[in-house]
Amino acid sequence: MSGAGKRQRLALRIAAVPMGLLALSCLYPIFFAINNAFKTRDDYMRDRFGLATQPTFDNFVQAWSRAHLNEYFLNSVIATLGAVILLMVVSSMAGFALASLRFPYRRFLFAVILSSLMIPVQVVLVPFMRTMLALNLVNTHIGLILSYTAFFLPFSVYMMTAFYSGLPRELIEAARIDGAKLLQVWWHVMLPLGMPALVTLAILNTLSCWNDILISLLVMQKHRTLMVGISALKGQYSDQIPLFTSGIVIAAAPIVVLYILFQRRIVSGIAVGAVKG
């Protein structure tokens, strides 16, 4: 028995080598981007693999102002923040209704919201654009915020419904006996109670909104978001790699910070979503 155990431990140790290389490969691209972002164009030409020996912030300054990343960054922040807040409010309200209130067609409406998971933006691209045009929402921040909310909503509603279903019903009954209106129950009881789930959702939705390209490409043709801006930058500055990589670093920075701060929450949120479907 101990012989087999020993052999297994050896096998695992051997497996750790390619697994370690794979782990390094996961970190290399972002290291590549950061490292080259601090080089001058000549430095990069001379030695593209080496470390940036005389780090310069020039690329960041140029990318931020001359390549308009400041503008794009602001657009992304507005759209992401707006959509994340709206998603929290709408999904918390919907989750409260679906989990705690009794009304006709409750199950059917839940199914309608979930079924829209089967309709990604590509499937409704043309009519979606026409709807946006008809509502005068193209090239507006509010249009992008509403689109993000509509397309990232079902998962959030599902999570909030599941979360609120796990809470004891007595909480709501107690508040209602105290004479509170439903809106007050939601605001004073359900919203604070839902915070653990809502914070996880806020982080996951921040990733989805910030990283999106297709929806923002469609809706924001004039006021680019960061991801649209970066993909345009790629064509413009293909011979100025350090400048381009500094743009990449600026665009990835908020996500990397989120990952470092909330890794555990992101992991558990995705695992819960995955297992429960």
Next chain:
Amino acid sequence: MLFLLPAILLVLVFRIFPLFWGFAISLTSATSTDPGQFIGAGNYLRALDDPNFRSAMANAVAVLLSVPIFVTIPMLLAILIHQGVPGRTFFRSVYFFPAILSSVIIGSIFSVVLSFNGNLNALLNLAGISGVDWLGHSATALPVTLAIQCWSTFGMGVLIFLAGLSTVSKEMVEAARLDGAKMWQIWWHVIIPELRPIIEFSTVITTIGLLTSMFGLIYVLTGGGPGTATTVPEYLIWAAQGRLNRPAYAAAVSMVLFLMTSILAWLQIRILSRNANI
């Protein structure tokens, strides 16, 4: 009821109503300025003769054929982590890192690394191997794009399998070990059969993901090319609606994509409900 209204309204206006509208548009000859006329299945018939559509479908098949790789790699890695490979905590958190980066970020970095005068070829040249235009060559563009997609999403799969592995009974694995089973026998006869629901689940969501979330990577890396080498259905829809100004045709391709994803979604629901019955 009023609390549900915003959610229902958003979903109806932006997703469910457009689905039916899109089907209606797909039966017309509409352009971006002209509502056009009813032409029945005209757009669908035209698709069958359209080389762009044909190669998009051929590419979709190639993408679908790669699904087993997309499922197996994370499964093996998750089992190794679960079995206590040295450094597992580090692997677990690092593998996940590419999965949270935007496909635009990943595509941008790889387009620099893989370009003809990029880093990979520079390395190969040092080793005396002449470089390949990885993304500019129609034979390599799709496989390379898929490899990048696999690399950037496998961490998500590892997480899903790890969540599934936590339900595999430790006693059974231990009992098999006491019976003298070798490691690969335990994997093959105990762990993998127990993981079957997760494998099915992962297969379905990976497939749906491959059909509907490669746009960003393709947009940044290859623009669907060279030629139509990396044009997949979702990319063709976008190109037809915008650049080619054939919205009715785009709507028809959308319906084909919807058919493909709904079959998968139906499978997913069946798997989930069957597992719930066990």
